Amino acid sequence: MTLREVIQRINEAREAQGLPRWTDPKQGGRDVVVHGFRSCFKDWASECTSFRDAVSEAALSHVSADRVKAAYERTVFERQRREMMEMWSTFLASPPIGKADNVVALRIA
Numbered sequence: 001m002t003l004r005e006v007i008q009r010i011n012e013a014r015e016a017q018g019l020p021r022w023t024d025p026k027q028g029g030r031d032v033v034v035h036g037f038r039s040c041f042k043d044w045a046s047e048c049t050s051f052r053d054a055v056s057e058a059a060l061s062h063v064s065a066d067r068v069k070a071a072y073e074r075t076v077f078e079r080q081r082r083e084m085m086e087m088w089s090t091f092l093a094s095p096p097i098g099k100a101d102n103v104v105a106l107r108i109a
Helices: 002-016 032-046 053-059 067-072 080-091
Strands: none
Touching: 002 032, 032 053, 032 080, 053 080
């Protein structure tokens, strides 16, 4: 919910300045949505870490559709999630590997 609010505030501030909203050209110019960020995280966790799938699912607040599995696996993976999120933070703060013409550097306002 926090990221959704951030996106909303960005778009409101851009409109107040007479700038276009932050949109996704690959989605027909729709406003950017949080799902893309969540999907990016899930891909990274699956491809770049050795954490169990259940850990990234817990970090995304996903609930298993398998009721039996959900009844037995009730852990929240606090320690593993903390480690994974520290790795995610490092990944996000790292410069891209190779040349990337479509990467926009973010500035602190």
